[in-house]
Amino acid sequence: MAAKTILVTGGAGYIGSHTVLQLLNGGFKAVIVDNYDNSSEIAVERVKGLAGQFASNLSCHKLDLRDREGLEKIFASTKFDAVIHFAGLKAVGESVEKPLYYFNNNLIGTIVLLEVMAAHGCKKLVFSSSATVYGWPKQVPCTEEFPLSAANPYGRTKLMIEEICRDLYQSDHGWKIILLRYFNPVGAHPSGNIGEDPRGIPNNLMPFVQQVAVGRRPALTIFGTDYKTSDGTGVRDYIHVVDLADGHIAALNKLEDPKIGCEVYNLGTGKGTSVLEMVKAFENASGKKIPLKMADRRPGDAEIVYASTDKASKELNWKAKYGIHEMCRDQWNWASKNPYGYGSADSKN
Numbered sequence: 614m615a616a617k618t619i620l621v622t623g624g625a626g627y628i629g630s631h632t633v634l635q636l637l638n639g640g641f642k643a644v645i646v647d648n649y650d651n652s653s654e655i656a657v658e659r660v661k662g663l664a665g666q667f668a669s670n671l672s673c674h675k676l677d678l679r680d681r682e683g684l685e686k687i688f689a690s691t692k693f694d695a696v697i698h699f700a701g702l703k704a705v706g707e708s709v710e711k712p713l714y715y716f717n718n719n720l721i722g723t724i725v726l727l728e729v730m731a732a733h734g735c736k737k738l739v740f741s742s743s744a745t746v747y748g749w750p751k752q753v754p755c756t757e758e759f760p761l762s763a764a765n766p767y768g769r770t771k772l773m774i775e776e777i778c779r780d781l782y783q784s785d786h787g788w789k790i791i792l793l794r795y796f797n798p799v800g801a802h803p804s805g806n807i808g809e810d811p812r813g814i815p816n817n818l819m820p821f822v823q824q825v826a827v828g829r830r831p832a833l834t835i836f837g838t839d840y841k842t843s844d845g846t847g848v849r850d851y852i853h854v855v856d857l858a859d860g861h862i863a864a865l866n867k868l869e870d871p872k873i874g875c876e877v878y879n880l881g882t883g884k885g886t887s888v889l890e891m892v893k894a895f896e897n898a899s900g901k902k903i904p905l906k907m908a909d910r911r912p913g914d915a916e917i918v919y920a921s922t923d924k925a926s927k928e929l930n931w932k933a934k935y936g937i938h939e940m941c942r943d944q945w946n947w948a949s950k951n952p953y954g955y956g957s958a959d960s961k962n
Contacts, residue, residue, distance in 0.1 A: 616670065616738035618642040619733075619865065620693045622678060622726065623700030625652035627809040628741065628798055632697060632858040634660045634807070637667040639862055644691060646684070647700065650676040651812055659806045660899070667700070678722035682731065688733040695868055696730060698723065698862055704816045705745075705913075708767035719770035720777075723853075727781060734789045739864045744796045744918060748770045753885065754921035757794070757877045764913050775877070782875035791864040791875045793937065794876035796850035796881035796920050798857050800940040800945030808947030809854075810954030819851075819944055822892060826901045826945065827952035830915070833903050835888055837910035842917060845887035850881035850919035853935035863931035881920030882933040893938060898941035899949070 618637055624645030625630045629652070636643045637660070644655060654673075661668040678700055701719040702708070708715040717718050730736060747755045748762035762770040775792050782788045799819040801808030815821045824830045834947040860880040865885045867873060886894075927930050 616640055616642045617646065617694040618691060620644050620646060620687075620696045621697065622646050622698045623652070623741075623742040625649060625654065625656045625673070626699055627652075628795075628854060628857055629699040630656040630660050630807050631854045632699075633779070634663055634802065635855070637642065637664040637670055638699060638897060640667075642670040644687070644693070645671070645673040646676050646678065646687065647673070649675060651702070653810060655955040656807055658942075663802065663804055663806055673896040676727050679718070680752040681725050684725060684729045685732075688729055688735070692743050693733075693735045695739065695865055696726070696735065697739045697741070697865070699741045703767060705765050705767050706766065706816065708770075712766040715766045717768055720773060723777065727777070731785075736785075737868045738788070738790045739861055739868070740774060740778060740790065740792050740831055742775055742792045742794045742853070742877070743768065743771045744794050744881070744920065746775060746794060747918070748840060749915045750918060753917050754883060754919050755879065756921040757879055757924055777794075780804065785956055786874065787831070788875070789868045791867060791873070792875070792877040793860060793864055794877060794879050795857055795860075796852055796879070798854045799851045799854040799943045800855065800935070800943040803943050803946070805943070805946035805950040808944070808951065808954075810888065810951075810956070818849075818888060818891060822895050822903055823944055823948035825903050826895070826899050827948050830905045831904065833892065834906045834908050836908050837914060838907050839910070840916045842848050842887055844887050844889045848885035848887045848917040848919065849889060851886055851891060851940060852881050852886065852933055853940045855943075856880075856882075856933040856935055860925065860929070860931050863929040865924075867929050874898075876928075878925040878929060879922055880925060880931075880933075881922055882936070883922040884922055885917055885919040886937055891941075893943040894937045897943040898938065
């Protein structure tokens with residue numbers, strides 16, 4: 614049987630690069646399309662290094678998805694079995710400041726991608742959605758049937774793309790689409806060669822923790838210490854990025870199911886971990902003390918959010934394997950080997 618060829622948009626990014634590596638190791642061919650807006654070409658080189666004998670099954674194009682002509686050329690030259698769509702801007706704060714920038718990039722990029730896919734008869738898609746589509750859930754765990762709402766423009770782009778996919782499937786049952794709503798990806802590949810490398814100020818907890826641990830920032834600010842949780846800090850569902858990558862492979866395999874239309878699955882561990890528990894686990898893994906500054910809650914932050922993962926377990930035959938100890942161990946391994954991510958001290962603020 615010939616190897617399946619998968620187009621991975623945003624494949625040089627944090628989750629994308631880990632997924633591409635798992636694809637290659639799983640016997641797939643992968644073609645990355647990335648504009649390197651928030652990612653690095655070095656990540657792609659490192660993925661090739663880790664893929665060993667499978668490295669020749671990876672190719673890469675520097676391209677913005679809104680470049681229809683460029684995308685058409687790629688589809689004309691390669692027959693794709695499916696597309697995994699990660700590409701998109703993802704900073705919540707920035708999306709509030711620049712909503713049009715986010716809508717233009719995330720929505721138009723996706724629409725062009727779907728139109729070009731349709732024109733070339735490629736109608737299998739795995740879309741990188743997000744738990745942000747649950748807004749502030751009234752209860753936990755979040756199931757896939759929860760009402761949807763988005764609290765910021767970034768979240769709205771994810772929600773709108775989900776709606777576009779549902780409408781597209783309704784209009785043409787030839788499409789098979791899986792929407793993956795993920796919770797909080799952390800950790801890195803166990804080799805320490807690829808990991809998360811956000812530009813500028815990180816938006817998530819763990820890159821912040823890691824930058825404090827390697828001396829790039831003096832302290833970690835914890836927003837909100839008066840939540841109704843065991844230690845007063847917010848609770849989230851953290852998932853190891855390698856587990857998340859494997860979830861995409863499981864979703865790709867599920868696209869072969871003749872009964873799949875447009876389905877949605879949560880990818881998380883199904884367990885909540887508080888911010889302070891996560892910091893403590895990282896201190897244990899790294900042997901570093903993380904200085905803390907306590908601050909007020911941020912507007913819009915939910916108190917407790919974690920996933921119900923029953924549906925993914927039953928229908929995708931997928932379950933997260935790693936706990937917070939492995940997440941922190943692998944995150945520290947990456948951070949200690951790459952204190953400035955893929956760059957150098959000179960290239961980072």
